[in-house]
Amino acid sequence: MSFTVISLGGPVAPEGEEMLKAAGITSLATKPYPSKAETVDLLSTTQADAIIVRLVERVDEEILRASPKLKLVHKHGAGTNDIDVAAAKSLGIPVLAAVGANAHSVAEHALALIFALIKDMRRQDAFVRGGGWANKSYQGHELRGRKLGLVGMGLIGRNLARMAGAIGMTVEAYDPYAPDEAFGPECGRAADLDALLASSDVVSLHCPLTEQTRNLINARTLGLMKPGALLINTARGEVVDEVALTEALRDGVIAGAGLDTFSPEPPASDNPLWQLDTVVVSPHVGGVTEEARREVSLITCANVIALLRGDEVPPRFFVRG
Missing domain, CATH: 3.40.50.720 (NAD(P)-binding Rossmann-like Domain)
Structure with a gap:
């Protein structure tokens, strides 16, 4: 089965992109801070299975509903204030974060x-x-x-x-x-x-x-x-x-x-x-050194691949609603 993952706000690190490609996943990325209309249109058109959240204003309920195939949202980092976690929970969509990576x-x-x-x-x-x-x-x-x-x-x-x-x-x-x-x-x-x-x-x-x-x-x-x-x-x-x-x-x-x-x-x-x-x-770059970005991407992509395949993901990465 093939899956599509959308990275909102730019692609993950090359090593993460390689992981997704090796897993047979189609990976697409938007520019930083895409408009809500652009995001909804892309998710709807691609019928995305997962969202990776990098640089975006907010992932709200409308965005979460844009793809009926959406199975998870993963923050490329630790803070999830730019994701409506409560809305995701109500829709049965798990939210994860790369806790501790950066x-x-x-x-x-x-x-x-x-x-x-x-x-x-x-x-x-x-x-x-x-x-x-x-x-x-x-x-x-x-x-x-x-x-x-x-x-x-x-x-x-x-x-x-x-x-x-x-x-x-x-x-x-x-x-x-x-x-x-x-x-x-x-x-x-x-x-x-x-x-x-x-x-x-x-x-x-x-x-x-x-x-x-x-x-x-x-x-x-x-x-x-x-x-x-x-x-x-x-x-x-x-x-x-x-x-x-x-x-x-x-x-x-x-x-x-x-x-x-x-x-x-x-x-x-x-x-x-x-x-x-x-x-x-500085422009919110504290957690995006090359080393940290690589680690965050590897954790994020590993979790995305595991969940899409139905494999187990460590509980510490799940965000409570």
């Missing part, structure tokens, strides 16, 4: 943003490119001895905790859902989020987007942070109230922000954050 990559990216901010790299790069050299106004700092507060203690948070500890930072994390074994000598468990925000020199977000975490970082919570504190977001843009963050940065409520995610994505070209030299940004 955790090390995202943790490294968060650390890179922290370094860029603490060492004032954005302004120093512009200074030298502009012909400057002896910059007596440089006020870079060390991370050693500073406190990193993690919001979320999944695999990404655990990786970053180990990295930060090796540098000499003290680390504490808030995650009411994480098991006790997620914490240890390199990371203490915070019982209260507000207290963690108030005591940390760097706050790094690694929580999923839920109704409880939407705008978790807002005017009130930003006001709890130290004036010299840094905020890092490699989670989801909607976890941070961007308007409140912009005002907090302008007013000196906090010292800087490193952002890999935004709301919406892609962000507007006139986003006021672009005017602030205390902000370092």
Whole structure:
């Protein structure tokens, strides 16, 4: 039996494409962020058996219904906020995610943003490119001895905790859902989020987007942070109230922000954050290093092939509705 898989937002890594081809599966891909009309038309025309979700605004019920042969939806990554999981569940369509495949990559990216901010790299790069050299106004700092507060203690948070500890930072994390074994000598468990925000020199977000975490970082919570504190977001843009963050940065409520995610994505070209030299940004690439993309693709394609064939897939990859 032949199957058709549609990758929304670009193809998977070449190794994944080879896996699909070897399994006799027809693999098609759209451009990044295809329109809803384009997506529905393609799924309907091809009678797709599976969707791989990469870069797309949202996979909603209408898209899920476009192909009556649709058997599964697989996120090419870990976060599934761009998929209507409840609608998929109601239609009997399983949703899966490549949990943990890019955790090390995202943790490294968060650390890179922290370094860029603490060492004032954005302004120093512009200074030298502009012909400057002896910059007596440089006020870079060390991370050693500073406190990193993690919001979320999944695999990404655990990786970053180990990295930060090796540098000499003290680390504490808030995650009411994480098991006790997620914490240890390199990371203490915070019982209260507000207290963690108030005591940390760097706050790094690694929580999923839920109704409880939407705008978790807002005017009130930003006001709890130290004036010299840094905020890092490699989670989801909607976890941070961007308007409140912009005002907090302008007013000196906090010292800087490193952002890999935004709301919406892609962000507007006139986003006021672009005017602030205390902000370092990247286009949601924390989890798409060549190594991570390959690993995510291999896990995703292996799961897709297994489910289409009726084989067993490890429970950890299934997303609960």
